[in-house]
Amino acid sequence: MYVSREPILQVKNLKTYFYTEDGVIKAVDGVSFELYKGETLGIVGESGSGKSVTSLTIMRLLDEKAKIESGEILFKGKDLLKISEEEMRKIRGNDIAMIFQEPMVALNPVYTIGDQIMEAIILHQKVKESEARKIAIDLLRKVGIPEPEKRVDQYPHQLSGGMRQRAMIAMALSCRPQILIADEPTTALDVTIQAQILELMKELQREYGMALIMITHDMGVIAETADRVAVMYAGRVVEYGTVDEIFKNPKHPYTYALLSSIPRLDVEDQELKSIPGTVPDPLNFPSGCRFHPRCEFAREECKNLDPKLFEVSPSHYTACPFYGVLENVGVK
């Protein structure tokens, strides 16, 4: 169903390694996905699975310790890894914007939110300060901040968490980017605020026609917002498909385990399931399939498995060649 459309962003076999004194951390190890215009791609995984590093690699915002080993990031056919820093800087904010997990710390405490939104507007749109201020107030109104004329002169600490995240969104949207990367945008917020923010993002996505990369560890957020999902584990994409396919018909034991560990309200006296073990040490990942030490369906062959994706359907891929076993179990 997506084949006919041209992807706006293509990540191909991306490898980002961190060289530390203790060894090489393969934070992102061969990740590929596409993002189509106007859709929402959810990237889901546990902490340390390489979601955030992937997004920072796309933005080229990693520090010197990180090295991009190989891969391509094609934005409208241009490889973002090959262009100069100056060109990249123009793309940031203008074409690809990003919002962060912690609205508490992602706003500079010494400037009013108006100042910070205006900074981006003046930077990319070359307008006067008074005009930028008007745009900032409009944006704040659009993201649902009451009394934007008053709020524009307030400091981050004078706003609540939800308000700050709205201000962050306003900042990110100030230049009408084509891609918005949201790195756990709701994790730090109250559940009621979470729903409002997600609703707002969906609304704005429709209005602006943006593509959205939603990075989260919350399956609920994915179910609510994403069109397609990439499940990441230990630096690799283990399953990739539409949201229906992933939730109704998971083809990777990890996805299956993730879905099983969501607490359910409709089942009484349910014991909360958890995935046994912990996320592997990034300094020495297990050989073969990196999930096999924790996998309840693991076999001997899993230790020597090649990291590649198997096609289940034209839109659905999994890294597990033995996904057939899951059909007998079914999603609980």
Next chain:
Amino acid sequence: MRVETKRTLKRFFRNPSAIIGVSILVFFTLVAIFAAYIAPPVSPMDPSRKIHDPYTMPKITWKQEPIPPTKRKDAEIAFVAKGLEKYVRKIPEDKLRPLAKSIIEGLNYEGKIEVYAKVSRTKTKIKSYLKDHLDQLKEAGFANAENLINSFFENDLVLAAKRSLEMLPEFSKYIDNLESEIEKFRKADCIKVVKYGFSKLEYGYAMKVVKDFTGVKGNILDWMIDKKLINRKPIRCVDYHLFGMIDGRDIFYGVIWGTRTAFRIGLIVTIISTIIGLIIGSIAGYYGGWVDEVLMRITDVFLSLPFLVAAIVITTILGTGLDKVMVAMIIFGWMGTARLIRGNILQVKEEQYILAAKALGVKDFFIIMRHVIPNTIFPVVIQASMRMGSLVITAAALSFLGLGAPTGYADWGSLLNYSRDWILGAQGEVFKYWFALTYPGIAMVLFVLAWNLLGDALRDTFDPRLKG
């Protein structure tokens, strides 16, 4: 003015410690600016000055001289006297020495007339003095002794000095020297003269002579507290010296002009050491890696040296003096700032708003100027304002040890140094000399307090993290 600026200023001036701190500092600033009007500097040669000392000259009332000798002349005499003194020291102890001494004493009466004003302001004193010694002189083989006395009457003391030297064959070789020295003194600029000719003399006195002699206007001498009495004891004399005297110097004058010294030390040392600290700290913090490692270890080395010992070593190398002390304070004063700014930059560098700004495509330069600096500079500003006060205490401590300001310099620490021997008061009267310690002490306490209050207020007001 922007709304936010107004609001910040309003908040600042609503802060009680800001009000107190700023008022005290404004007061001190005004005192420093108008020091010349509050405590006018007096030339030591100015015969119109009032010298009243109820302790040493209780009953003498002295009338002003109708025709004061020109200042220039007096300075010259003083110089010749001092210059001769130097040569007399070289003369071997024999019968010639009393004569030379008597001449110099006579000249000294002229030159340092203010010291002996209580005895006599007229030349008759010298005349009689020389007459008393006439026999002595003749005995020593001075046929021309009467000539010499005459030249005193002729009011030409340089000639007198020369004549007296001519009479002594051992002296004759010094005459040329003396003349050329006088010539140099007349031509050279003050600073050189001070270095050249007066290295062994009392600094303040020499400076005053230089000023009178060269006619230089301005402040070269203003910050010297004039020594009016030989008596070192603290003297309470409210009528003429509001805060009393110590070491023969007016405490009021010292406190007033000491304000300038305090500001000078505080501002210069703080600004320079803060800039050094900022540069070193931000290079270390921003670049990290081995640069950071090297710079911070150097900082550690500097921090590991005890300041007072280091200051003593530096003044041993460079010589004593206020400027040398300031150099020492700068060399050993930047480490705190460097550490502070480095820590802050390291912290701020990792903040998400820096990443967020980068994600919006903000240029590196603007990230540093708009996002890093405003979030790191305030602790430095606050620290600097707090240090401004404590530096004055450090300088006072060094002055107290005798490393700092030269004798007679208007400096609160020096004033306290003078009163060192009188801190315990007199027998049975513990508080007899309270004024010697209290006035400069109060000035110092207020100064330090004001800067600390200002620092507190700045932090309360401008650190946005504490706002709300």
